[in-house]
Amino acid sequence: MLADLDADAAADVASTLGLDAASCHLDVTDAGSVAEAMAFAEQRFGGIDVLVNNAGLTHRPAPLEDMPDAAYDLVFGVNVKGTYLCSKHAIGALRRSGGGSIINLSSVAAIAHRSGNTVYSASKAAVVAFTRNLALELAPTIRVNAILPVAADTPFFVSAFGERLPAAAAEAMRAGIPLGRLCEPADVARAVAFLASDDAAFITGECLVVDGGRNLA
Numbered sequence: 139m140l141a142d143l144d145a146d147a148a149a150d151v152a153s154t155l156g157l158d159a160a161s162c163h164l165d166v167t168d169a170g171s172v173a174e175a176m177a178f179a180e181q182r183f184g185g186i187d188v189l190v191n192n193a194g195l196t197h198r199p200a201p202l203e204d205m206p207d208a209a210y211d212l213v214f215g216v217n218v219k220g221t222y223l224c225s226k227h228a229i230g231a232l233r234r235s236g237g238g239s240i241i242n243l244s245s246v247a248a249i250a251h252r253s254g255n256t257v258y259s260a261s262k263a264a265v266v267a268f269t270r271n272l273a274l275e276l277a278p279t280i281r282v283n284a285i286l287p288v289a290a291d292t293p294f295f296v297s298a299f300g301e302r303l304p305a306a307a308a309e310a311m312r313a314g315i316p317l318g319r320l321c322e323p324a325d326v327a328r329a330v331a332f333l334a335s336d337d338a339a340f341i342t343g344e345c346l347v348v349d350g351g352r353n354l355a
């Protein structure tokens with residue numbers, strides 16, 4: 139089930155998967171929308187086994203003194219409240235399935251810092267704390283883990299720069315990554331697939347950093 143604010147994009151992706159994929163509209167900041175999407179997913183597939191809290195965005199880089207309050211509200215609304223609401227509304231269905239797994243998209247920005255990134259970084263650190271607390275609370279039935287990726291050239295950067303990642307910014311980011319390249323969506327997808335699988339059956343509360351070594355540099 140692909141659930142996104144951009145329902146058309148979710149439907150397009152579902153139609154290319156060639157699996158028994160479905161899609162629906164979801165605003166992760168709206169409790170009513172979240173409850174509806176969870177009910178739809180449970181009914182459509184007969185249960186929910188894995189929840190991936192992937193929706194997220196950032197703000198334009200800015201010193202804190204210049205940070206618009208609306209940017210704080212939007213970033214915390216989607217990244218933190220969205221993770222809270224979707225997790226809260228999935229727990230019943232995950233329990234009815236006999237257990238399962240929640241995977242939260244945090245960011246290496248939660249643990250590796252730079253100027254102008256305070257609000258996004260703090261929102262992703264909140265996701266880490268949320269993940270570790272919820273893992274304790276939901277054990278032994280539901281595992282809860284987080285993934286901390288480094289920069290990937292996705293539409294995400296429209297929220298930072300008003301456009302896709304500019305070449306100069308991409309090069310500066312690449313230079314700070316010891317493994318010498320940006321993250322690819324497939325790097326994150328493989329980490330999600332691992333944490334969702336029985337290969338990760340004894341892993342909960344973990345924050346898996348997928349950053350080519352960025353946080354070491």
Ligand SMILES: NC(=O)c1ccc[n+]([C@@H]2O[C@H](COP(=O)([O-])OP(=O)(O)OC[C@H]3O[C@@H](n4cnc5c(N)ncnc54)[C@H](O)[C@@H]3O)[C@@H](O)[C@H]2O)c1
Pocket residue numbers: 141142143144147164165166167191192193194195216220243244245246286287288289290291292293294295
């Ligand atoms: N791309 C990166 O450099 C990067 C790095 C580290 C972490 N992340 C995190 O990875 C996750 C995925 O990012 P991405 O790169 O795929 O970005 P993306 O912009 O391609 O995808 C994010 C999706 O979230 C959706 N969304 C935004 N607000 C929403 C809302 N209120 N309700 C429902 N859906 C909403 C958007 O429509 C979009 O489809 C995010 O949580 C992001 O913070 C991204």
